[in-house]
Amino acid sequence: MNETYDEEGTYNKFEEAYQIIGKKWVCLIIHYLLNEPKRFSEINSLIPSLSKRVLTERMKELEDCGIILRSVITNRPVRSEYSLTRKGHNLGIALQKVESWAEKWL
Template sequence: MAARIEALAEECMVEAALEVIGGKWKLVILRHLLQGTMRFGELDRALPGITPRMLTRQLRELEADGLVRRTVYPQVPPKVEYSVTAMGASLRDITAQLERWGHHYRAWKLGGDGDGADG
């Protein structure tokens, strides 16, 4: 992934960012983790429609990309928590803006008038 992002670095920063946070679930997972630390089961319940396998895969990718921290506690039964790193937390404003845009778009789509340019 790093080589791909490096190659994109000179071309398009939006594409480079989407290489890391793109897809159906990553920003949704990050949005929940920006609210606070969560365990796998909590995330699984908070995200209807995602399979445990896909959640595991997305969390591993987010961890590998430095956006999510996985903390394993040495106890029985095992306890694992997920939280955002400083780099993950830097997406807070972006996710908030996307949420506002989503509300605006939904209202526009349901209203069905204009080109959506008005605030």
């Protein structure tokens, strides 16, 4: 990523951020992980209209851009859990401003 603080670089960062949060369901997934880590099945049940296939895709994308972390819990039964990284948590906090807007204006 171009680190220099130039007009062009900054707008690329904004566009990149808006591409990340623009993907359907991403913001809601981040919203649900903000308070605590969750298992795939828990997230899937919280967003009924989101298919398992799309949720799998979104989780992979979010993992790839360092917004969520997948951990394997080894004690029986072995299971995996998703949590926000610091980067993801900070995005979640920023998105809460959009949610406050929504509660007021929609």
